[in-house]
Amino acid sequence: MTKSMNSQLQLIDTATVQQLIEQEKIQLIDVREPSEYTAEHIPQAQLLPLSKFQPEQISLTQGKEIVIYCQSGNRSNQAAQKLVNSGFIEFRQLEGGITAWKQSGYPTKINKNAPISLMRQVQIVAGSLVFTGTILGAFVSPWFLILSGFVGAGLVFAGVSNTCAMAMLLAKLPYNQRT
Template sequence: MTSTNEMPISKTKSVKQNRLKILDPASLKTLIDQQAVALIDVREPAEHAGEKIPGSILVPLSSFDPTKVPTRSGQPTVLYCRTGNRSAQAAQKLFASGVSEVTHLEGGLSAWVKMGYPTQVNKTAPISLMRQVQIAAGSLVVIGTVLGAFVSPWFLILSGFVGSGLVFAGISDTCALGMLIAKMPWNQRV
């Protein structure tokens, strides 16, 4: 059970430097097998409902409240998401609340699955958030293009707007459309 890396977090306000510990999938698997970890999934409810690491507790980043992160005495709390980006953002919120040490899963659920470790899969869960975003964005582009060709060229602005949003999402790793879709009722099932 070892951390593979520690990353100092810049702009800390306390004298003690905050550290983001990174745990590899094999070390997390060992901790889970020993029942020696509190595992927190910071993805959205629909993602958690679709596939999760067994025993994980959902505390979505979109409504992340550091006081709602359960801790177990003497056990590390490990955050995870799909790739590690959102769990690092959740860690920042924990640091801002006064927690000085946070651990997250390196590579997230994707790395866990790649290693062949077990997940709980719910075949009746909503389709993935990424697929929903692709369907919505693609539909808006097609609608804007068709209306631009047959009704008024001004409708092409819709296609350009959606394309610009996708470029921004790719650069910033923040998708406004994804955050909006995540709040839809069908994605709130747990």
């Protein structure tokens, strides 16, 4: 494929994606992380997580349109830019991601035994560290308050930079790698 002169990323709505699935004319790629995909994904979707995303991993199928998606559209934008930079022009993004898909009432494949979401894992770990640091700071030594401050600073950095080091570390745990 040739590089697009216009790097405008093309969106596709949920109804059109559903039609393409029914007509078997779509190659759906989920760019969320393995734990998210394992918990819930659109049927027939292939997993290519953004954290390991390489455009050359996509095996093109004749007569099928490539559509990428994530939770809401942020990560699929990043994957789309990687595709554009490597010369792909024949693809679109699911507008609003799997969130819009579910809001439209379309089916997803749900695994009740999947690990909890990375965001919930981050909240549990960060909350536990802040709570522990505060209790130890109050009853053992005020130096333990540094732990709470460090976690708080990390959360602020994650919010400002849209990059969460704790989520990246948790994503590498074995139970979050299963698909």
